[in-house]
Amino acid sequence: MEHYFTNNQNLKSELRQVDFENEGSVFTFFSDLGVFSKNHIDYGSRLLVDTILKEKKEVSSILDVGCGYGFIGIVLAKHFHCSVDMTDVNKRAIHLCEKNIEKNKVQGTAFLSDAYENVTKKYDLIVTNPPIRAGKKVVLKILLEARNFLEKNGELWFVIRKDQGVKSIMKEIQDRYKLEVINKDKGFYIVRAKTVDN
16 A cells, blocks of 8 residues: 555656635645545645634644645745745655645745755644554654744744544643644544743
């Protein structure tokens, strides 16, 4: 089985559109085979976006890690009128992201990066719906290393399902962050992490 965190040069393309409406803004996303949640907006990603929009009033820079075709970062950037950087290990996802940045008229950049490998800046907000199927080690790398790329009062927000081990993952990162479960719905946990000085 091909995973959305791998690159398969031989995977055929079947471009499709996924539409989404939020607070009067209509978004159109190009999607394709070989990317996460290719036919619809994943519920966990929607819940993450909705929760952030309810909680946060101002953001000036966003990093979306493991961005897929760009749903989370693009909707947030549009709402906050700010720039977004989006990273993924999947070349097709990055190509789709670039098309979706242009289509939805947001200020953004998409680039290949294994977690933070090619990230050089710091951000107010880092968001991720981490690739659970890539394994716990990859998920923990994304969550733990985020603190190195947050501005002083920056926040990491992530979504993980209860049955995907959110509680054990929170336990493993609780020494590095002040953690708060901001929302829970249909088994999905939305967690906000603020850095703590060690």
